Amino acid sequence: xxxxxxxxxxxxxxxxxxxxxxxxxxxxxxxxxxxxxxxxxxxxxxxxxxxxxxxxxxxxxxxxxxxxxxxxxxxxxxxxxxxxxxxxxxxxxxxxxxxxxxxxxxxxxxxxxxxxxxxxxxxxxxxxxxxxxxxxxxxxxxxxxxxxxxxxxxxxxxxxxxxxxxxxxxxxxxxxxxxxxxxxxxxxxxxxxxxxxxxxxxxxxxxxxxxxxxxxxxxxxxxxxxxxxxxxxxxxxxxxxxxxxxxxxxxxxxxxxxxxxxxxxxxxxxxxxxxxxxxxxxxxx
Ligand code: PRT
Ligand code: ZN
Numbered sequence: 001x002x003x004x005x006x007x008x009x010x011x012x013x014x015x016x017x018x019x020x021x022x023x024x025x026x027x028x029x030x031x032x033x034x035x036x037x038x039x040x041x042x043x044x045x046x047x048x049x050x051x052x053x054x055x056x057x058x059x060x061x062x063x064x065x066x067x068x069x070x071x072x073x074x075x076x077x078x079x080x081x082x083x084x085x086x087x088x089x090x091x092x093x094x095x096x097x098x099x100x101x102x103x104x105x106x107x108x109x110x111x112x113x114x115x116x117x118x119x120x121x122x123x124x125x126x127x128x129x130x131x132x133x134x135x136x137x138x139x140x141x142x143x144x145x146x147x148x149x150x151x152x153x154x155x156x157x158x159x160x161x162x163x164x165x166x167x168x169x170x171x172x173x174x175x176x177x178x179x180x181x182x183x184x185x186x187x188x189x190x191x192x193x194x195x196x197x198x199x200x201x202x203x204x205x206x207x208x209x210x211x212x213x214x215x216x217x218x219x220x221x222x223x224x225x226x227x228x229x230x231x232x233x234x235x236x237x238x239x240x241x242x243x244x245x246x247x248x249x250x251x252x253x254x255x256x257x258x259x260x261x262x263x264x265x266x267x268x269x270x271x272x273x274x275x276x277x278x279x280x281x282x283x284x285x
Contacts, residue, residue: 003044004189004196007064010049014181017089018068022047025203044196055184056081062186065193066200071179072158076119081184085201088208090181094119095159097170099147104173110134110154116146117156126176144168203282210283212257216267217276219243219250224271231266235285254280 008018022029027043037048048064055067056077067081070090074083096115098104107130116137117123127134137152144164146152154173159165165172183204189197220228225240228251232238238253251272255263260277267275 001044002190002192002196003039003046004066004193004200005046005048005064007048007050007055007058007067007069009052009055009069012052014052014068014070014090015049017181021068021087021089021204021207024207025200027200027203043200045200053077059184059186062188064186065189066183066185066197068181068183071182072119072122072177074182074184075177075179076121078121080187082187084183084185084197085204087181087183087204088211091178092158092160092180093175093178094122094156095172095176096154096156096174097144097159097165098154098173100166100169100171102171104171107132107174109173113153114151115154115156116143116152118143119156122177123156144170202284206282206284209285210280213280213283214255214257214260215252215278215280216255216263217250217252217274217278218267218272219248219274220270220272222247222249225249225251227270228267228272231263231270235283254283 009015019029022040027045028041029038029047030041035049037046039046048058050058052069052073055064055069056074056079058064059067059081060079066084068087072094074081096110110127111132111134114135114137115123116139118139118141120136120138123136137146139146143155143157145168146155147170148168155170159172159175162172185197216232229238232251232253232255234253238251241250243250264275264277
């Protein structure tokens with residue numbers, strides 16, 4: 001039986017989360033000793049563990065059929081692959097940063113400056129579009145120390161909390177683009193592999209849809225149902241079931257976890273009782 005091959009990061013920020021995603025999709029991967037590749041036990045999937053920098057090329061060549069990596073790497077490598085689905089983890093931004101005591105005057109500040117980065121293509125494209133000339137110093141890593149050692153006037157790097165910049169005496173001048181982990185695919189998958197990809201994607205979407213959502217059940221006197229329904233948008237609309245005591249009903253709906261406390265207070269205020277909030281594991285729309 002044909003298998004689909006997925007490349008994920010061998011060891012790094014996206015490794016655990018990529019495996020967690022597969023596990024949320026019901027795919028068990030045994031990789032105690034981190035070999036180069038392994039097979040899922042209960043899905044026709046082979047997993048290749050690679051450096052994230054190499055994933056776009058391997059997917060383009062068909063060594064792997066699909067891969068999980070940061071969009072930043074996908075953009076930088078400019079390989080001929082398809083972006084299939086953003087995955088909602090590994091979020092960060094690519095930013096220009098300068099020594100903290102510099103006065104930042106807007107993008108023109110960078111004209112003629114030396115900027116150190118591991119993302120020269122993204123940076124070059126950005127400044128070309130802005131018609132600003134800069135000198136790009138390409139570095140493999142530790143970009144944040146480049147200004148301190150006099151190699152560059154500014155840096156262009158991944159920022160998440162911003163603490164690395166602060167620790168290196170830098171400040172964020174411009175956030176250029178946001179990035180998150182994404183699923184990419186080879187452009188010429190066989191019909192059998194496309195079908196496997198569709199099955200995997202169905203599960204990924206169910207997981208993504210359920211993430212952060214809560215299922216809410218509550219009881220309310222019939223006369224306040226309209227008020228409560230207004231507070232609970234639900235997927236289509238809330239379900240309303242009569243209770244044994246005919247004057248009361250049970251109302252069920254799905255809400256965003258972030259809205260939870262605010263909505264709960266309003267629901268209580270509107271007359272809801274016995275409110276249950278339950279995490280949602282998967283949601284198929
Ligand atoms: O070995 P391999 O080449 O596979 O790994 P890598 O070292 O190239 O990548 P890795 O594991 O560091 O990151 C993988 C991906 O995670 C990146 O391509 C991004 O898409 C994503 N990601 C999310 C991050 C960060 N957040 C992040 N904060 N990648 C790197 N960082 C680094 C950043 O380079 C900087 O040094 O963290 C520092 C900044 O963090 P803050 O929180 O101090 O701002
Ligand atoms: Zn890398």
